Amino acid sequence: MRETNTYTETITKEETLSITCDCCGKTEEGEHVGYSSSIERWTHEFGYGSRFDTDQVSFDICDDCYEKWISTFKHPPQNSNQD
Numbered sequence: 001m002r003e004t005n006t007y008t009e010t011i012t013k014e015e016t017l018s019i020t021c022d023c024c025g026k027t028e029e030g031e032h033v034g035y036s037s038s039i040e041r042w043t044h045e046f047g048y049g050s051r052f053d054t055d056q057v058s059f060d061i062c063d064d065c066y067e068k069w070i071s072t073f074k075h076p077p078q079n080s081n082q083d
């Protein structure tokens with residue numbers, strides 16, 4: 001046997017309303033941007049030996065800026081999801 005009590009709980013949640021590319025300034029808005037957007041969050045922690053060692057950076061970059069960015073690479077990033 002269980003004795004129960006009914007109560008109201010308040011939950012605070014965060015939702016993304018808009019995302020802006022830190023490179024070009026393009027903004028996407030709408031309820032969908034939290035799970036579907038052409039602007040991605042990139043996060044990186046520089047490793048030991050780097051002159052940026054211990055720096056943790058994150059930025060939002062759109063597909064167009066990503067494409068322009070990697071076009072400057074001597075060796076473009078490998079896509080491990082190629083079918």
Ligand SMILES: [Zn+2]
Binds near residue numbers: 021023024025026064
């Ligand atoms: Zn951009």
